[in-house]
Amino acid sequence: MSTEGGATGYIVHHLTPLSVGEGFWTLHLDTLFFSAFLGGLFILFFKTVAERATSGVPGLAQNIAETLVEFVDTQVKDSFHGRSPLIAPLSLTIFCWVFMWNAMDMLPVDLLPMIGSLMGMEYMRVVPSTDLNGTFALSISVFFLIFFYSIKVKGLLGFAKEMTCTPFGPKMMPFNLLLKTVEELAKPISLGLRLFGNLYAGELVFILIALLPPVVQPLLGFPWAVFHILVITLQAFIFMVLTIVYLSLAHEDH
Amino acid sequence: MSINATLIGQMITFTLLVWFTMKYVWPPIIAALEERKTKISEGLAAAEKGQEEIKLAEKKAKGLLKEAKEQSAEIVSAAQKRANQLVEESKDQAKKEGERLLEAAKAQIEQEMLQAKESLRKEVSSLALRAAEQILKEEIDKAKHQDILSKAADQLG
Numbered sequence: 001m002s003t004e005g006g007a008t009g010y011i012v013h014h015l016t017p018l019s020v021g022e023g024f025w026t027l028h029l030d031t032l033f034f035s036a037f038l039g040g041l042f043i044l045f046f047k048t049v050a051e052r053a054t055s056g057v058p059g060l061a062q063n064i065a066e067t068l069v070e071f072v073d074t075q076v077k078d079s080f081h082g083r084s085p086l087i088a089p090l091s092l093t094i095f096c097w098v099f100m101w102n103a104m105d106m107l108p109v110d111l112l113p114m115i116g117s118l119m120g121m122e123y124m125r126v127v128p129s130t131d132l133n134g135t136f137a138l139s140i141s142v143f144f145l146i147f148f149y150s151i152k153v154k155g156l157l158g159f160a161k162e163m164t165c166t167p168f169g170p171k172m173m174p175f176n177l178l179l180k181t182v183e184e185l186a187k188p189i190s191l192g193l194r195l196f197g198n199l200y201a202g203e204l205v206f207i208l209i210a211l212l213p214p215v216v217q218p219l220l221g222f223p224w225a226v227f228h229i230l231v232i233t234l235q236a237f238i239f240m241v242l243t244i245v246y247l248s249l250a251h252e253d254h
Numbered sequence: 255m256s257i258n259a260t261l262i263g264q265m266i267t268f269t270l271l272v273w274f275t276m277k278y279v280w281p282p283i284i285a286a287l288e289e290r291k292t293k294i295s296e297g298l299a300a301a302e303k304g305q306e307e308i309k310l311a312e313k314k315a316k317g318l319l320k321e322a323k324e325q326s327a328e329i330v331s332a333a334q335k336r337a338n339q340l341v342e343e344s345k346d347q348a349k350k351e352g353e354r355l356l357e358a359a360k361a362q363i364e365q366e367m368l369q370a371k372e373s374l375r376k377e378v379s380s381l382a383l384r385a386a387e388q389i390l391k392e393e394i395d396k397a398k399h400q401d402i403l404s405k406a407a408d409q410l411g
Contacts, residue, residue, distance in 0.1 A: 021259065023258070025258065025259045026256070026258040026259060026260070027258070027259055027260050027263060028258070028260040032260060032263050032264065036267050039267055039270075042271065043271065043274055043275075046275065047274075047279060050278060050279045050281075050282040051282070053282045053283050053285070054286060055286050055287075055289030055290040055293055056290075058286075066283060066286075066287060069287065073284070086272075086276060089272065089279065089280040090272050090276070092275055092280065093271050093272045093275045097268075097271060128264075133257060133260035133261040133264055134260075136257065136261055137260075137261050137262075137263075137264030138264075138268060140261070141265050141268050141269065
C-alpha cells in the first residue's frame with residue numbers, strides 16, 4: 001500500500017493510468033495491454049474450440065463456448081429480425097470482452113499494481129472498463145455501425161429523411177434534426193458512460209475497502225465482491241443487448 | 255479522465271477482435287451446433303421410425319400367429335375327422351371280413367356236409383348192398399337180379 005499522501009494519495013494512485021505521450025496523443029498502456037491481453041485470451045479460447053468443434057459429444061470447453069454462442073444467438077434472434085453476418089459475432093465479442101474487462105475488477109486491487117511496481121511501473125489500472133477510452137472505444141464503434149447500417153438499409157436519402165422529418169413532420173425540420181442528432185449521440189454516450197460509471201464506482205469501492213483495517217476488509221469486501229459478480233455480468237449483458245437493439249433499430253425502415 | 259489516443263488503439267483492437275470472431279470463431283461453432291441439431295432430429299426421427307416398425311412387426315407377428323393357430327386347429331380337426339373315418343372304415347372292413355369269413359366257413363361247412371352226406375350215402379348204400387348181398391347170397395343170383403340191385407342203389411343215393 002502506497003502511503004504517500006495518505007488515503008487520497010492511495011486512491012488517486014490507483015486510478016491513475018500508466019501512460020506515455022502528451023495531450024491527445026497520450027496512450028494508456030495499462031488499458032491497451034490488459035484489453036489486448038484479455039482479447040487474446042478470448043480469441044485463443046474460442047479459436048481452439050472453433051477448430052475442434054464437432055457435432056458429436058462436446059467437451060467442457062466446447063460446452064462453455066456453445067452455451068455462450070447459443071445465449072448470444074438467442075438474444076440476437078429475439079430482437080433482430082434481419083439477416084446479418086456481423087451482428088451475432090459482434091455481440092459475442094462485446095459480451096465476452098466486456099465481461100473479461102469487468103472481471104479484472106475481481107482481482108485484489110493491489111495485486112497487479114504491486115507486481116507492476118516491482119517491475120518498475122509506477123501506475124497501473126487493471127480494469128479497462130474503468131477507462132473512458134475503453135468504454136467509448138466500444139460505444140463509438142457501435143455508433144459507427146449504427147450510422148453505417150442506417151445508410152446502408154435506408155439509403156442516404158432515407159436516412160436524411162428520417163433525421164429531418166421525424167418525429168414532427170417536415171415543417172419542423174431544424175427542430176427534428178436537432179432532436180434526432182441528440183438522440184443518436186445519446187446512444188454511444190449513454191452506452192459508454194453506463195459501463196464506465198458502474199465499473200469505476202465498483203473499483204472505487206474496492207479501493208476504499210482496501211483502505212479499511214484488515215479485520216473489517218473481508219466483512220465488506222466479500223459481500224461487495226459477490227454483488228459485483230452480478231454487476232460485471234449484468235453490465236456486459238446490457239452493453240451487448242443495447243448494441244443489438246440499436247443495430248436492429250438501424251435496420252428498421254419506417 | 256481524459257479522452258485520448260488510447261481510444262483509437264482500443265477501437266483498432268476491438269475491430270480486429272470482431273473481425274476475427276466473425277471470420278474464424280462464429281461460423282464453425284454455429285455450423286457444429288446446426289449439425290448436431292440435424293443429427294439429433296435425424297436420430298429422433300429414426301427412433302420413431304424404428305418404433306413404428308416394431309409395432310408393424312408385432313402386428314404382423316400377431317397376424318401370423320393367429321393364422322398358424324387357425325391352421326393348426328384346422329389340421330387337428332381334419333386329422334380327427336380322418337381318424338374317425340379310418341376307424342369307421344376299419345370297422346366296416348372288419349365287419350365285412352368277418353361276414354366273408356363266416357360266409358366262407360358256412361360254405362365250407364355246407365360242402366363238407368355234402369361230402370359227408372355223399373360218403374355216408376355211399377357207405378350206407380354199400381353197407382346195404384353188402385347186407386343185402388349177405389342176406390341174398392344164397393337165394394339171389396347176382397347176375398339175375400342185377401337190375402333190381404342197381405335200382406335200389408340208385409334210390410339210396
